[in-house]
Amino acid sequence: MSDIIYTKVDEAPELASASLLPVIQRFTEAAGVSVGTRDISLAGRILATFPEYLSEDQRQPDDLADLGRLVKTAEANVIKLPNISASVPQLVGAIKELQSQGFSLPDYPEAPDTDEEKAVRAKYDAIKGSAVNPVLREGNSDRRAAKAVKSFAQANPHRMGEWTSDSKTHVSSMSGNDFYSNETSATLATATGAKIVLETAAGEKVLKEGLEYPAGTVVDATYMSAAALKDFLAAEIEKTKDQGILFSLHLKATMMKVSDPILFGHAVKAFLAPVFDKHGDAMAELGVNPNSGLGDLLARVKDNASIMADIDACMAERPPMYMVDSDKGITNLHVSSDVIIDASMPALIRAGGKGWGPDGKEADANCVIPDNCYAPVYDEAINFFKENGKLNPATAGTVQNIGLMAQKAEEYGSHPTTFEIPEAGTVKMILDDGTVLHQHVVEAGDIWRSSSARKAPIEDWVNLAISRQKAEGCRAIFWLDENRAHDAQLIAYVRPILEAKGLTDTFEIMAPREATRASLETITKGEDTIAITGNVLRDYLTDLFPILELATSAKMLSIVKLMNGGGLFETGAGGSAPKHVQQLVEENHLRWDSLGEFCALGESLIFLADAKGNGKARILGEAVEAATQGILDNGRSPSRKVGEPDNRDSHYWFARYWAEAVAAQEDDAALAAHFAPIAEALAASEADILSELAAVQGPAADLGGYYRTDPAKTVAVMRPSKTLNSIIGQTA
Numbered sequence: 001m002s003d004i005i006y007t008k009v010d011e012a013p014e015l016a017s018a019s020l021l022p023v024i025q026r027f028t029e030a031a032g033v034s035v036g037t038r039d040i041s042l043a044g045r046i047l048a049t050f051p052e053y054l055s056e057d058q059r060q061p062d063d064l065a066d067l068g069r070l071v072k073t074a075e076a077n078v079i080k081l082p083n084i085s086a087s088v089p090q091l092v093g094a095i096k097e098l099q100s101q102g103f104s105l106p107d108y109p110e111a112p113d114t115d116e117e118k119a120v121r122a123k124y125d126a127i128k129g130s131a132v133n134p135v136l137r138e139g140n141s142d143r144r145a146a147k148a149v150k151s152f153a154q155a156n157p158h159r160m161g162e163w164t165s166d167s168k169t170h171v172s173s174m175s176g177n178d179f180y181s182n183e184t185s186a187t188l189a190t191a192t193g194a195k196i197v198l199e200t201a202a203g204e205k206v207l208k209e210g211l212e213y214p215a216g217t218v219v220d221a222t223y224m225s226a227a228a229l230k231d232f233l234a235a236e237i238e239k240t241k242d243q244g245i246l247f248s249l250h251l252k253a254t255m256m257k258v259s260d261p262i263l264f265g266h267a268v269k270a271f272l273a274p275v276f277d278k279h280g281d282a283m284a285e286l287g288v289n290p291n292s293g294l295g296d297l298l299a300r301v302k303d304n305a306s307i308m309a310d311i312d313a314c315m316a317e318r319p320p321m322y323m324v325d326s327d328k329g330i331t332n333l334h335v336s337s338d339v340i341i342d343a344s345m346p347a348l349i350r351a352g353g354k355g356w357g358p359d360g361k362e363a364d365a366n367c368v369i370p371d372n373c374y375a376p377v378y379d380e381a382i383n384f385f386k387e388n389g390k391l392n393p394a395t396a397g398t399v400q401n402i403g404l405m406a407q408k409a410e411e412y413g414s415h416p417t418t419f420e421i422p423e424a425g426t427v428k429m430i431l432d433d434g435t436v437l438h439q440h441v442v443e444a445g446d447i448w449r450s451s452s453a454r455k456a457p458i459e460d461w462v463n464l465a466i467s468r469q470k471a472e473g474c475r476a477i478f479w480l481d482e483n484r485a486h487d488a489q490l491i492a493y494v495r496p497i498l499e500a501k502g503l504t505d506t507f508e509i510m511a512p513r514e515a516t517r518a519s520l521e522t523i524t525k526g527e528d529t530i531a532i533t534g535n536v537l538r539d540y541l542t543d544l545f546p547i548l549e550l551a552t553s554a555k556m557l558s559i560v561k562l563m564n565g566g567g568l569f570e571t572g573a574g575g576s577a578p579k580h581v582q583q584l585v586e587e588n589h590l591r592w593d594s595l596g597e598f599c600a601l602g603e604s605l606i607f608l609a610d611a612k613g614n615g616k617a618r619i620l621g622e623a624v625e626a627a628t629q630g631i632l633d634n635g636r637s638p639s640r641k642v643g644e645p646d647n648r649d650s651h652y653w654f655a656r657y658w659a660e661a662v663a664a665q666e667d668d669a670a671l672a673a674h675f676a677p678i679a680e681a682l683a684a685s686e687a688d689i690l691s692e693l694a695a696v697q698g699p700a701a702d703l704g705g706y707y708r709t710d711p712a713k714t715v716a717v718m719r720p721s722k723t724l725n726s727i728i729g730q731t732a
């Protein structure tokens with residue numbers, strides 16, 4: 001096993017790796033540190049799942065399972081880049097591409113019938129959505145902007161859209177019968193097994209059995225009423241039209257992979273309600289599944305003139321929709337994975353409450369976020385900016401995050417314990433001793449979910465928050481709502497730990513709405529605060545605040561202190577930026593910023609130095625920090641425009657600053673001597689390297705695939721400088 005594992009992923013970060021990883025492997029070799037890879041890409045995970053369909057030489061090991069074991073050991077040192085959490089259209093796209101590349105994989109069974117089809121579907125469904133992060137995250141999360149990154153953002157503030165008090169942008173959520181209002185929660189006194197059943201007039205149907213919870217686990221259950229959701233969506237569509245603003249829906253269908261595609265499907269149905277009323281049967285025959293989005297729907301009905309005419313007539317009556325890409329006519333309801341609330345809401349807030357309309361112009365929007373668990377965060381942020389005007393990134397303090405996520409804590413909606421209820425009845429969670437822990441009376445179509453958080457991760461999270469607050473000395477708030485069932489159980493864990501340590505006055509506990517306001521007030525004053533949150537708010541806030549403070553979450557330091565002693569270093573807090581790949585393919589310019597990778601690499605090397613007593617690794621790690629500073633100080637980050645320096649140029653500068661920093665240090669003369677000629681060669685060849693890199697920009701680039709690019713073509717595109725390659729050498 002290599003000392004450090006660098007994950008192979010998809011899209012923009014994977015392209016960046018083709019250029020950056022050879023530098024990392026070459027430089028770390030000098031400290032006796034090996035950097036290997038494990039494939040967690042969507043394509044790689046698909047291939048690893050179906051060996052029986054592949055020839056011997058096409059088969060791939062199950063690297064995710066391997067990493068899942070590694071992160072439970074003290075030896076783990078993993079640099080984790082963002083990977084695709086696939087929606088169904090993305091999964092189907094990846095399968096088609098792999099089939100076209102000669103992998104005879106089975107099709108994704110849309111409506112599985114035979115036992116074989118059902119088995120294939122179950123395997124594909126396990127790959128869907130957020131299937132990687134919950135396996136690797138065997139620790140809680142510590143996300144913040146490194147000091148250098150925050151200072152740089154203050155000295156070079158990005159443009160922010162203006163907020164005015166008359167903005168019509170607002171958040172709309174259900175008035176009840178949602179996950180928030182129906183939640184029940186309990187902490188288990190002893191370890192137990194459990195099952196989930198649906199009792200109907202016809203008898204008992206087991207939804208899930210074999211659940212096992214250790215003592216102290218907080219177990220919740222709740223449901224959203226489909227009828228209430230339907231009424232809510234219909235009313236919001238009308239209200240949006242009356243207000244003359246854009247209709248927008250914000251969900252996280254990738255991470256909440258069971259619940260949120262269903263909510264998304266309800267919105268598609270509500271928007272096209274008259275069309276579904278009239279043509280429902282014909283559309284079902286054409287294979288339309290509203291959960292797959294408007295894009296898939298249109299592709300299936302395009303040859304039916306009568307349905308198309310009714311769709312056009314319906315859309316003409318509807319409010320304009322918030323667009324993902326107005327040039328290409330891609331709406332908010334086209335593909336569920338295109339609108340990811342953690343990125344979409346902050347982008348809209350950063351823009352002064354504006355979204356793009358179908359006419360390509362900016363407009364105010366109704367931000368529909370059906371459930372009330374976390375919608376108040378965005379609602380209050382919008383209220384705050386309407387009252388106070390936009391945030392000033394030059395003077396704003398920072399909101400750091402300590403997030404509960406270890407051992408699949410609070411994996412709402414992505415759980416194997418989330419169900420779309422097939423028929424009316426009572427859902428019960430029954431413990432092994434017969435106790436009914438939770439029960440809800442439900443109707444057909446309601447979405448019922450249970451999630452849990454174990455005792456050890458909760459205690460670890462509170463202790464991590466205590467140590468981070470001690471290190472920073474700033475305000476620290478537990479974002480917990482005492483009126484919410486689940487949060488009340490967590491508060492019962494938090495208070496005694498704080499009391500026992502005499503820290504009750506050091507920490508505040510506030511509901512998300514109040515905590516949002518308090519945090520915005522704090523950073524507006526130029527002060528810092530730590531948001532100590534559950535898993536979903538960890539996700540939401542580590543995009544919201546970075547996007548306001550730094551323009552992007554790509555620059556975040558994202559450390560997962562694994563509970564068994566290892567380290568997992570995530571890069572940034574954002575995703576895999578599909579738009580960046582598109583630009584590279586069209587005009588050979590990659591605007592992906594690898595600052596997240598640089599930060600993670602520095603942390604990983606210093607962690608390795610501590611864990612293995614490797615002094616050379618520490619020197620390399622400290623030099624990475626100096627190089628990252630150099631990138632910022634000298635403005636070497638990628639530009640967004642073709643013809644200007646891109647990701648590849650930034651890697652050249654990173655390699656050069658890194659080599660120069662090692663060559664300049666005096667603690668290890670041998671290491672300095674090893675790096676001096678590399679630094680000199682990089683400096684001496686600056687003009688040649690930069691002109692070789694610049695020469696390739698402009699024309700289209702061929703990667704030989706999207707989900708599984710051709711390795712040789714990718715290297716040719718991402719390493720176009722012969723001079724740089726001769727200094728760095730080949731990938732190990």
Ligand SMILES: NC(=O)C1=CN([C@@H]2O[C@H](COP(=O)(O)OP(=O)(O)OC[C@H]3O[C@@H](n4cnc5c(N)ncnc54)[C@H](OP(=O)(O)O)[C@@H]3O)[C@@H](O)[C@H]2O)C=CC1
Nearest residue numbers: 082083084085254340343554574575576577579591592593
């Ligand atoms: N941890 C993980 O594994 C995560 C995976 N994802 C996955 O990523 C995909 C895309 O998600 P999406 O929500 O659109 O989020 P992204 O974070 O990929 O994109 C939002 C926007 O942020 C900017 N951005 C993000 N990263 C960088 C970077 N390194 N350098 C420069 N700009 C950056 C880009 O803005 P611009 O276009 O203006 O340049 C981008 O379009 C999905 O498949 C999703 O499932 C999402 C979140 C986390």
Ligand SMILES: O=C(O)CCC(=O)C(=O)O
Nearest residue numbers: 085130133254255539573
């Ligand atoms: O796992 C995912 O799909 C997304 C994770 C994410 O957005 C995050 O951790 O910030």
Ligand SMILES: [Mg+2]
Nearest residue numbers: 342539543573
């Ligand atoms: Mg996120």
